[in-house]
Amino acid sequence: MILTPALCRAARGLLDWTQIDLAERSEVSRSTIRDFEGNRHDIHRATAAQLRRAFEEGGVMFMDVDGCGMGVCQRNGSLPKA
Numbered sequence: 001m002i003l004t005p006a007l008c009r010a011a012r013g014l015l016d017w018t019q020i021d022l023a024e025r026s027e028v029s030r031s032t033i034r035d036f037e038g039n040r041h042d043i044h045r046a047t048a049a050q051l052r053r054a055f056e057e058g059g060v061m062f063m064d065v066d067g068c069g070m071g072v073c074q075r076n077g078s079l080p081k082a
Contacts, residue, residue: 014072
């Protein structure tokens with residue numbers, strides 16, 4: 001799965017996380033997240049994996065939706081973590 005800036009923003013929105021929250025949970029700098037989400041530059045696969053791991057641990061699932069492409073949703077019973 002390729003993590004896009006839009007998926008990253010959507011996943012943060014589901015969890016009600018700021019870029020700082022994501023940076024702390026993923027151990028990726030806030031400036032890298034800001035630049036990625038703002039389409040200023042791409043990120044390395046390893047960085048995308050760190051972000052995805054943080055989202056999944058927070059309760060987000062990434063899925064391929066037929067006819068729509070990649071999407072995000074919260075796992076059942078997941079509550080946003082501040």
